[in-house]
Amino acid sequence: MLNRFIGLSAAIVGRSSRSNGFPSSSLFKAGNPSQNRTMSTGKAFKVLVTHPEVPQQGIDLLKQNCEVIQLQSVPINRAELLEKIRGVDGVLWAGHEPLNAEALDAAGPQLKSISAMSAGIDFVDVPELKRRKIPLGHTPTVLNTAVADLAVGLLIAASRRFHEGRKKIDNDQWENYHLNWLLGQDIRDSTVGFYGFGGIGQAIAKRLSGFDIDKVLYTTRRRVHKEIEEEYNAKKVDFDTLLADSDFIVIASPLTKDTQGIFNATAFNKMKKSAVLINIARGKIVNQDELYEALKSNRIFSAGLDVTDPEPLSPKDKLLTLDNAVVLPHIGSATNRTRADMSTIAAHNVLRGLAGEPMLSPAY
C-alpha cells in the first residue's frame, strides 16, 4: 500500500511541476482527494522528526503511513535525539545538528531512510551514511526562489549602503547637504559573477535580468547547459577572471573541502575596489577575518551576508561594527511557504526511502 501511495505521489509531482520543478505543497495536504483514495492507514514504519517546529504538511504526510515521534526541545537536545532515534526506520532531519556515526549507532541497523530538511548537507557525515548504505534526501530547488529573493535584497542593500544609512540616522548624522553623501554602486550595466551557478544562482540571475545588468559570469566545476547560458547571457570563467571582472560576486555554491575559505585575502585582492560580495551559501566559504580586513580597509566596497562563520554570530563580532557589511542571521529559506514545501519534500524523501524507491531529491 505504501508503495502505491508513493508511486501516486510521484505522479502528482510530475503533473504539478511549477517553473522551479517542485510541486505546490497544497497538493500534498492531508485531505487531498487523490491521496485519500490510495492512502493506507497501516503504520508500517516508525519515523523520527528531529524538530518540534517542522510544518504540519510534512508531518501529516508521514502520519498517514507511519508512526511519527517528534523531538520536543528547541534548540535540539542531543541527548533527547540520541534517545528517541533508537529503533526508528526513518528520520526527517530538520536543523543543522550533526548527523554522524554517533546518531546512526544510536538509531540501530534497521534505519533505512533519512532526509534532511535543508538544501545544504554540510552537517552530514556523508561517507558514513554511504558506508552503511542509508539513502539520504534533502530539499534543494524548493527554496531557490526564497533564497534568490533574499540575495537580491542583500545585493541592493549592500550596494546602496542601507546599513550605513540607517546608522547615520541613529547617530544624528543626516548630511544630505553633501552631493556625494552615501553614494552607492549601480546595478544597471554591471557584471554579476556567480561562484556556483546551480538552481539558486540561476534564480538570482533571473531576478537580476530585470535590473538591466550587462552580463553574467560564473565559475563552476562543470559548464551549465548552453540554453541556460543563453538565457542569462552567462559565460563560464576561471576563478581569477570571476574575481577581476565582476562588479558583484554572489557566492551560491555548496560548502566542500574545495570551497572552504576560498574567498580569502588573496581573492579579495584580485577583486575590483568597487566590488560587492554577496554570500547566501555557507559562511565558511569565506575567510571572515580576511573579509573583515578587506571591508575595513575598503579594499572592496561592501558585503551582504546571510551566512556567517560561526552561526550564531556573536553580537560582539567585529564584522557587525562595519558600516559596509549587511549581515543577516541565515534566513534565506525562511518563508512560510518555503518551509512548508521543504517539509513536504523531506517527508516524501523519507517515505520513498522506506519503500526502497529513489527519493524525490536524493543527496547522492
Ligand SMILES: O=C(O)[C@H](O)CO
Ligand atoms: O541549506 C539550506 O537549506 C538553507 O541554507 C537553510 O539551512
